[in-house]
Amino acid sequence: MRYELIIFDNDGVLVDSEPLSNTMLAAYLTELGHPTSYEESLRDYMGAAMHRVHDTILERSGKRLPDDFDDIFHERVFAAFERELQPMTGAMELLEQLTADGVPYCLASSGSHQRIRVGHRKTGLNKWFDEGRIFSSQDVGRGKPAPDLFLHAAARMGVAPDKCLVIEDSPLGVQAANAAGMDVYGFTAMTPAERLHAATRLFRHLSELRGLLADTTDK
Known part of the structure; x- marks a missing residue:
């Protein structure tokens, strides 16, 4: 074909x-009281849109991520991109x-x-x-x-x-x-x-x- x-x-x-963004994501989720390792971030969120992170955390913990979660996460990721991507x-x-x-x-x-x-x-x-x-x-x-x-x-x-x-x-x-x-x-x-x-x-x-x-x- x-x-x-x-x-x-x-x-x-x-x-x-992926290494940069999942390192940042795991650290931020852990900081917010949702302990997540780098390997777990890759397993659960690699390739996913941000709504999957929100949905998964809510399902597992019964708690919603902060309203500014996406903005703060992206600020950290973009800074890492500028340094290392x-x-x-x-x-x-x-x-x-x-x-x-x-x-x-x-x-x-x-x-x-x-x-x-x-x-x-x-x-x-x-x-x-x-x-x-x-x-x-x-x-x-x-x-x-x-x-x-x-x-x-x-x-x-x-x-x-x-x-x-x-x-x-x-x-x-x-x-x-x-x-x-x-x-x-x-x-x-x-x-x-x-x-x-x-x-x-x-x-x-x-x-x-x-x-x-x-x-x-x-x-």
Whole structure:
């Protein structure tokens, strides 16, 4: 099967943000009286929109997070991004190759538009993504694992879901892609392969993905 659109997740696929953001999230939740380790944050929230954090804490503790939780969390994450964020190894080369080959691609992230833009400006990825190629969970009613975000991105790009290939590194993202009726390649650089077992296929390095996509996309 040949794909007409590549839909990238952002965090952990194009930018190396998951260690930074989950370190911050675990520390902030613990500070607020909800003890959370880094590993637990990755397990429960990696790839999710912020509403999942709120819903999970309320379900487990019966308590709501503060009204300013998102604002304070994002302030801390953005500061960490400005200090330390890097693109994923091979991301620039992959996007350059797709652009040169004329392969349509876009981004569909659980993160906010602001989070995406802050990260892209810091890493230089903004060169590859204009506004028409960026879709956020803010744009739809439900974030991953619901299929809404991926279906929204496909519709805006004018491509049928079964002609799309999603690149994901989280179980929630893989679940969302499957629910959208899209093939999905699971990126195992940070996530154990067994947690992405529902993906169409797995890969460990973005350089490997370049070869895989060259064989499966219409040019």
